[in-house]
Amino acid sequence: MELKDAIVMITGASSGIGEATARAASAAGAKLVLLARRKDRLASLAEELGNALAIECDVTRPERVEAAVRIAVEEFGHIDVLVNNAGQGLHADIGDIAADDFRALLDLNTVAPLVTMQAVIPGMRERGRGSIINVSSGATLAVYAGSAAYTSSKAALNMLSSVARLELADLGILVSTIHPSITSTEFYGSVRSGVGKAKTQEMQTRSIAHSPDLVANAIISLVRSGEAERDLVPELYGGTFKG
Numbered sequence: 001m002e003l004k005d006a007i008v009m010i011t012g013a014s015s016g017i018g019e020a021t022a023r024a025a026s027a028a029g030a031k032l033v034l035l036a037r038r039k040d041r042l043a044s045l046a047e048e049l050g051n052a053l054a055i056e057c058d059v060t061r062p063e064r065v066e067a068a069v070r071i072a073v074e075e076f077g078h079i080d081v082l083v084n085n086a087g088q089g090l091h092a093d094i095g096d097i098a099a100d101d102f103r104a105l106l107d108l109n110t111v112a113p114l115v116t117m118q119a120v121i122p123g124m125r126e127r128g129r130g131s132i133i134n135v136s137s138g139a140t141l142a143v144y145a146g147s148a149a150y151t152s153s154k155a156a157l158n159m160l161s162s163v164a165r166l167e168l169a170d171l172g173i174l175v176s177t178i179h180p181s182i183t184s185t186e187f188y189g190s191v192r193s194g195v196g197k198a199k200t201q202e203m204q205t206r207s208i209a210h211s212p213d214l215v216a217n218a219i220i221s222l223v224r225s226g227e228a229e230r231d232l233v234p235e236l237y238g239g240t241f242k243g
Helices: 016-027 039-049 062-076 099-127 148-171 195-208 212-225
Strands: 007-011 031-036 052-056 081-084 130-135 173-179 229-231
Touching (some): 007 099, 016 039, 016 081, 016 212, 039 052, 052 062, 062 099, 130 212, 212 229
Parallel strands (some): 007 031, 007 081, 031 052, 081 130, 130 173, 173 229
16 A cells, blocks of 8 residues: 555554654655644644644543544544554563553553554445554564563464454455564653663663664555565564664
8 A cells, every 4th residue: 555645543653663653654645643642742743744633542442542533534534554553561570470560561562452453444444445554573573581471462462463464355454563673762661560671671782773763664664565564673583684
């Protein structure tokens, strides 16, 4: 799918990969629907980019997601592309994972993308076309101490994406999965628990971290190609990225 004049909805659009994707999609000629909880940052980005609609939205609340989709359709008529980017990390050993934290992580990283997909699928089905990009994690390609809660939530998203791709392909809706590697964003400072360990990991990996722009460009490429998945994990660490 080409991005020029396409209506692109992005969750978690106020910073990091989401913000970079908004900029890349805007540069490609898309009209944007930007969702995030941080209203001021979102509004500022929408004003800067132009032809963008900022909607304050907590994607863990289905009624807010449904309302956001209604507002977007009222404004633009339909949604062509959904980028499910909103997410959060959690760094803790198995014995230290709080059940409530894990449930909240699953709600944001796994259930919310499902709910958002369900909100846009009817319109895409009616139009006979659509693109859904689910932002997973390169961490699901390997096993790391302290990552069990986070990678479990993203591994579940991987399977949701794969099955959705199978089920929706005949309707003209292509579901794709992107697996970013370590990326220079606010991710490590906003983990649900274990921020100290997460920040240490961030410092240790800073030299190999990708820019959000690289991930955004890969997302745009996935929208255009419709391929099933792409990872940005360097070959040295078990991925396919050669950059």
